[in-house]
Amino acid sequence: MMYVDNYPDIGHGNQQNSSLPSLSIVFYMILLTSSVAGQKLISIYGIVISAGNMIFQISYMLVVCITELYGLKQARKIIITGALCNLFVSCYLYLVVKIPGASFWLNQDIFSQVTLVTSNILFTSTVAYVISEIANAKIISKLKVFLNSRWFLIRAIFSTSIASILDTTFMLPVIISHSSSKVASIYSSLILIKIVYSIALIPVLWILVEFLRKKESLFANDDHLPFSSVSYMKHSALRKLSITD
Numbered sequence: 711m712m713y714v715d716n717y718p719d720i721g722h723g724n725q726q727n728s729s730l731p732s733l734s735i736v737f738y739m740i741l742l743t744s745s746v747a748g749q750k751l752i753s754i755y756g757i758v759i760s761a762g763n764m765i766f767q768i769s770y771m772l773v774v775c776i777t778e779l780y781g782l783k784q785a786r787k788i789i790i791t792g793a794l795c796n797l798f799v800s801c802y803l804y805l806v807v808k809i810p811g812a813s814f815w816l817n818q819d820i821f822s823q824v825t826l827v828t829s830n831i832l833f834t835s836t837v838a839y840v841i842s843e844i845a846n847a848k849i850i851s852k853l854k855v856f857l858n859s860r861w862f863l864i865r866a867i868f869s870t871s872i873a874s875i876l877d878t879t880f881m882l883p884v885i886i887s888h889s890s891s892k893v894a895s896i897y898s899s900l901i902l903i904k905i906v907y908s909i910a911l912i913p914v915l916w917i918l919v920e921f922l923r924k925k926e927s928l929f930a931n932d933d934h935l936p937f938s939s940v941s942y943m944k945h946s947a948l949r950k951l952s953i954t955d
Contacts, residue, residue: 728926729922729925730776730780733772734776734788736772737788741766741795742799743762744763746762747760747764748761748835749828752764757899763900763904763907767870767874767908767911768911770846770874770908771866771914771915771918773788773843773850774846774866774915775915775922777850778919779919781851786844789840789847793836793840797832800829800833800836803828803829804826807826807829834883835881837880838877838879843873845873845876846869846870849872862919863916866912866915870908871905877904878901882897
């Protein structure tokens with residue numbers, strides 16, 4: 711038995727021109743910024759939301775874009791790396807607070823109050839983040855295969871809506887700690903705002919995906935998408951085949 715694998719490695723040929731590293735950096739920037747800003751609650755027309763929610767939904771759009779163009783495997787790596795970044799920042803901030811400050815530094819109390827809240831939010835939000843983002847990536851990937859790469863906008867709306875519901879649900883402990891008397895109204899309001907916000911961002915997402923398709927010479931036919939989930943599935947199937955010499 712001789713093993714033959716003529717299928718190109720994923721990413722081969724487009725690696726130098728790939729926009730994936732840039733998308734990853736933007737994703738981590740959005741993730742950490744939203745986590746740090748998440749400790750501040752703001753009111754928009756009487757609806758109380760976290761300041762982090764203003765930009766966190768963009769991370770869902772980026773995961774959809776990455777999964778659509780580069781595949782579930784790449785999206786999962788980026789999501790897990792983002793979680794590790796969150797945990798690192800959370801643990802380091804907590805450690806910094808506990809380290810005694812210089813004798814002439816008089817801002818320890820203020821620094822501790824703000825930084826500990828940020829550290830706690832980073833730590834507790836990581837679970838909600840991972841679950842919602844993984845679900846987002848898996849749903850868009852499965853639907854892409856099931857619908858034969860059609861109806862991208864509908865797939866994106868559905869996946870980000872489910873992700874928003876999961877994220878808000880797993881963030882309930884944080885919501886309860888901030889406003890235990892209005893949990894139901896805040897919970898439902900947050901979900902509604904996140905879904906509406908995601909739908910509003912869909913046109914921008916579509917423009918970004920189409921731009922990257924053209925930029926990297928990726929076509930609608932999945933045979934030409936070296937990073938796509940469909941190509942990855944074909945690659946995995948071919949690797950199991952062997953030809954008798």
